[in-house]
Amino acid sequence: MFNTKTLNASPQVVYKILCNVFDFPDDDRRLWWHSTAPMFAEMPQTASDDMYTFEPLKATTGTDIDPFNAHATWVNLQELMTIQFATHPEYFHHFKRYLTFDAQESIFLHENSLAGGEIMAQNKLALGLKGNQFLIKAYLSYSKGDCYWRADLRIDIRLSQQTS
Numbered sequence: 525m526f527n528t529k530t531l532n533a534s535p536q537v538v539y540k541i542l543c544n545v546f547d548f549p550d551d552d553r554r555l556w557w558h559s560t561a562p563m564f565a566e567m568p569q570t571a572s573d574d575m576y577t578f579e580p581l582k583a584t585t586g587t588d589i590d591p592f593n594a595h596a597t598w599v600n601l602q603e604l605m606t607i608q609f610a611t612h613p614e615y616f617h618h619f620k621r622y623l624t625f626d627a628q629e630s631i632f633l634h635e636n637s638l639a640g641g642e643i644m645a646q647n648k649l650a651l652g653l654k655g656n657q658f659l660i661k662a663y664l665s666y667s668k669g670d671c672y673w674r675a676d677l678r679i680d681i682r683l684s685q686q687t688s
Contacts, residue, residue, distance in 0.1 A: 539565045543557070560648070574653040579647075579648045580596040588631065592646050594626075620647060620664060
């Protein structure tokens with residue numbers, strides 16, 4: 525018998541290879557890759573289900589209007605809630621409110637150049653696919669200038685009741 529984990533490439537190895545191959549059209553996309561790819565690479569290693577991880581984007585992402593890409597996440601979460609009516613985003617709302625910048629703080633930091641020059645997303649969404657159902661998972665992180673921490677806080681927003 526063999527260990528299937530040895531068959532999988534290390535997320536760091538894959539990340540490094542992709543960094544060498546990608547030809548980024550501008551610095552913004554290069555910075556986005558380096559700020560999000562390491563987290564995305566780790567996610568499949570810790571998931572108990574098949575997961576599709578993404579960061580919702582809108583035209584305002586990274587602009588003065590939405591420097592931390594908060595609006596697109598809320599819009600996408602609301603859209604997903606129309607598909608699965610039993611969504612209860614209270615935990616996500618609670619942690620997001622206390623762990624990430626609100627709209628006024630984001631604009632202030634961006635306008636006063638206190639947040640650095642990189643796109644600093646504070647949250648990502650994932651769909652945990654299991655059987656014929658899915659869970660919305662949220663990943664929250666905090667970043668400000670040279671200070672960056674990731675809580676690896678994964679919030680499962682249960683979309684439907686488990687039935688026997």
